[in-house]
């Protein structure tokens with residue numbers, strides 16, 4: 347098991363990575379709080395293991411444990427679900443030093459974290475991320491939020507947990523599509539900050555896709571290090587942290603524009619892969635990105651079976667309407683100005699730069715190239 351102390355702003359907390367780390371939680375929590383009230387907000391996929399393992403071990407350690415199951419998927423990251431959890435905390439007399447444990451993917455972590463950050467101006471939060479994406483990205487760095495209407499992460503804040511516990515046992519059940527979507531964030535980390543890690547991801551692809559433990563651990567550890575390096579000293583995103591948004595500005599727009607009544611067309615990580623391909627188009631046409639570096643980025647996503655273009659007919663959208671909708675959503679982005687947007691671009695693998703004035707005209711061309 348790997349144990350690290352994560353330090354952001356003035357907060358510092360333990361991060362555990364390994365198999366079976368869930369059994370450590372009751373002991374760790376008992377060391378950190380005298381209050382014995384705990385609410386577990388969890389992805390209902392884990393009904394059995396939450397009841398049998400986590401809740402039982404917390405109860406045995408003297409905690410009063412309440413459970414709030416949630417259906418996985420972005421549809422629940424909203425104010426109505428937050429209100430239900432506030433209601434439970436209030437009706438059960440939870441106080442400021444009580445604890446909310448969020449067990450699930452980025453949806454549960456963002457929603458649970460948002461509620462913990464706002465209830466009584468902040469109660470204890472523990473992250474137990476269960477998707478690869480949540481392990482290497484969303485549970486670290488303090489961003490918590492809910493979606494509002496069609497705007498992703500519209501209402502949120504920054505809030506760090508008192509414990510972050512990564513248990514690799516969860517990865518066993520994770521469907522390959524969600525696993526690959528998490529790997530898109532690891533690939534992004536490599537592209538923006540570490541050419542050696544990029545080569546590792548290429549070279550060890552077969553083992554990584556088979557979830558072989560040593561390789562998986564390296565993917566998780568290095569991605570987390572890169573995330574921490576970029577967030578430390580810049581939690582509120584004015585400098586280095588912005589680079590972690592590589593692929594996100596245009597990727598978010600594609601993600602949100604392709605939601606249908608049946609749900610999401612793309613996972614978050616798939617949106618990031620598509621957003622990176624659109625950013626590659628911009629860098630290629632306007633920064634002189636070499637064909638070789640552009641192709642390397644496309645190739646790694648293809649090798650991990652992540653999308654590199656949007657086939658509008660296949661996903662049931664009119665291409666022209668979809669491009670317009672993506673552009674409209676980019677214009678709503680937090681990083682926009684009147685005529686331009688701030689974007690991260692990469693000219694060589696392992697190094698990234700923030701550009702403040704990428705014109706919308708160029709972004710439209712990038713969507714035209716990515717949405718076919």
Ligand SMILES: NC(=O)c1ccc[n+]([C@@H]2O[C@H](COP(=O)([O-])OP(=O)(O)OC[C@H]3O[C@@H](n4cnc5c(N)ncnc54)[C@H](O)[C@@H]3O)[C@@H](O)[C@H]2O)c1
Nearest residue numbers: 418419420451452453476477479480484489516519520614
């Ligand atoms: N806070 C941040 O910094 C940050 C960063 C990136 C993404 N996000 C947010 O994270 C969310 C996406 O998170 P996600 O990709 O983890 O999606 P998710 O939470 O929706 O999980 C994906 C699916 O996997 C299921 N699942 C979860 N763990 C499982 C497991 N171990 N085995 C089997 N099934 C499992 C869930 O039920 C769900 O159906 C988005 O809302 C995004 O905005 C936040």
